[in-house]
Amino acid sequence: MPAADAPAVTTATSSTAPAATAPEGREPLPLAPAGPGQLVMTAPRRGKPPRHFSDLEPGERAEALAALGEKPFRARQLATQWFERLEDDTERMTDLPAASRQRIADALLPTLLTPLRTLSADRGTTVKTLWKLHDGALVESVLMRYPGRDGAAGRNTVCISSQAGCGMNCPFCATGQAGLTRNLSTAEIVEQVAGAARALARDEVAGGPGRVTNVVFMGMGEALANYKAAVAAVRRLTQPAPDGLGISARGVTMSTVGLVPAMDKFAAEGIPVTLALSLHAPDDELRDELVPVNKRWNVAQALDSAKRYFDATGRRVSIEYALIRDVNDQAWRADRLGKLLNARGRGWVHVNPIPLNPTPGSKWTASDPAVERAFVAALEARGIPTTVRDTRGSEIDGACGQLAAAPEEPRG
Numbered sequence: 311m312p313a314a315d316a317p318a319v320t321t322a323t324s325s326t327a328p329a330a331t332a333p334e335g336r337e338p339l340p341l342a343p344a345g346p347g348q349l350v351m352t353a354p355r356r357g358k359p360p361r362h363f364s365d366l367e368p369g370e371r372a373e374a375l376a377a378l379g380e381k382p383f384r385a386r387q388l389a390t391q392w393f394e395r396l397e398d399d400t401e402r403m404t405d406l407p408a409a410s411r412q413r414i415a416d417a418l419l420p421t422l423l424t425p426l427r428t429l430s431a432d433r434g435t436t437v438k439t440l441w442k443l444h445d446g447a448l449v450e451s452v453l454m455r456y457p458g459r460d461g462a463a464g465r466n467t468v469c470i471s472s473q474a475g476c477g478m479n480c481p482f483c484a485t486g487q488a489g490l491t492r493n494l495s496t497a498e499i500v501e502q503v504a505g506a507a508r509a510l511a512r513d514e515v516a517g518g519p520g521r522v523t524n525v526v527f528m529g530m531g532e533a534l535a536n537y538k539a540a541v542a543a544v545r546r547l548t549q550p551a552p553d554g555l556g557i558s559a560r561g562v563t564m565s566t567v568g569l570v571p572a573m574d575k576f577a578a579e580g581i582p583v584t585l586a587l588s589l590h591a592p593d594d595e596l597r598d599e600l601v602p603v604n605k606r607w608n609v610a611q612a613l614d615s616a617k618r619y620f621d622a623t624g625r626r627v628s629i630e631y632a633l634i635r636d637v638n639d640q641a642w643r644a645d646r647l648g649k650l651l652n653a654r655g656r657g658w659v660h661v662n663p664i665p666l667n668p669t670p671g672s673k674w675t676a677s678d679p680a681v682e683r684a685f686v687a688a689l690e691a692r693g694i695p696t697t698v699r700d701t702r703g704s705e706i707d708g709a710c711g712q713l714a715a716a717p718e719e720p721r722g
């Protein structure tokens with residue numbers, strides 16, 4: 311993954327758990343997140359989000375339209391409107407019969423994400439959106455625009471959430487500290503990208519009209535813990551229009567803390583997206599602390615699985631490494647990481663050290679720049695391609711691990 315594609319992990323001190331807000335006519339749901347302070351592998355069961363057109367595989371759509379009394383070919387018309395033209399108002403879908411539009415909207419295009427707040431930074435080219443879901447759960451996504459240089463096309467990357475909260479409990483991460491509320495549905499994941507695609511197409515984001523070129527599953531949640539919905543979302547994002555959003559698989563990065571069985575299953579799906587393994591330490595002793603799931607699948611097992619992913623897909627794996635001052639940023643750890651990676655072959659991996667974004671009051675902070683340079687040099691000395699990622703969006707808490715989905719900005 312290019313260096314600047316995804317934002318950095320940071321600390322949690324002021325995150326606030328999502329508050330339950332009752333949709334009209336419903337009782338408030340008990341949205342206290344499950345399991346802050348502990349590893350939670352299975353999401354709590356909550357009321358399912360309403361079914362949405364984006365949940366459906368192309369083969370399921372004609373049947374869904376037929377159930378509404380529509381001709382099967384309407385499925386392709388609707389897909390063209392939704393995924394290709396990015397139209398979200400059925401009244402403007404003039405190829406659909408006027409009498410059918412509201413019925414189709416009600417049955418297949420429910421509003422899944424309602425924007426509660428939008429914050430922008432970097433002169434409007436980084437935009438974080440806080441979304442309210444149907445049951446009041448909150449998630450965030452971040453759109454980051456990178457202008458092209460020397461005639462090259464720019465990139466528009468959307469960092470999306472796959473769960474409301476996260477059960478992985480990484481101690482330096484705002485999302486992890488808030489615990490896991492629930493899994494997102496396929497459509498709730500896809501619609502974060504579709505929303506960004508619409509905003510870009512309609513010239514609503516600084517930098518002129520554009521399209522989404524990259525998607526990173528680095529917002530709230532451990533995507534592979536919500537395997538079925540996350541993989542279906544990847545398919546929907548990468549299916550050529552009009553079946554899906556037509557984003558190149560090469561532009562999509564699936565991120566994981568190292569759920570080894572799910573990584574191996576994902577490798578067998580045959581979707582050539584980039585896999586990013588959040589390692590953060592090369593030794594089990596420290597990684598047990600920084601990434602608690604390491605006690606289930608350790609460094610060697612996670613790296614072996616990452617290498618199998620490369621072998622199966624040919625896609626170079628990214629190793630994400632948040633550089634935390636005096637915790638994991640020693641050059642000897644970089645050297646050890648380089649050795650571990652080289653022991654599994656050459657040319658299969660790329661390391662992205664990420665300066666930890668400081669959060670006021672936290673004991674965790676970013677490494678000294680000289681220490682960061684020494685860390686990179688130690689990896690490069692082992693021949694490991696290494697790129698320090700920028701911390702785009704940090705000023706609006708839009709970097710990975712900062713997505714705490716607080717209904718009010720934590721910096722009060």
Ligand code: SF4
Nearest residue numbers: 476478479480483486
């Ligand atoms: S760093 Fe990622 S996996 Fe860990 S708690 Fe945060 S969101 Fe979850």
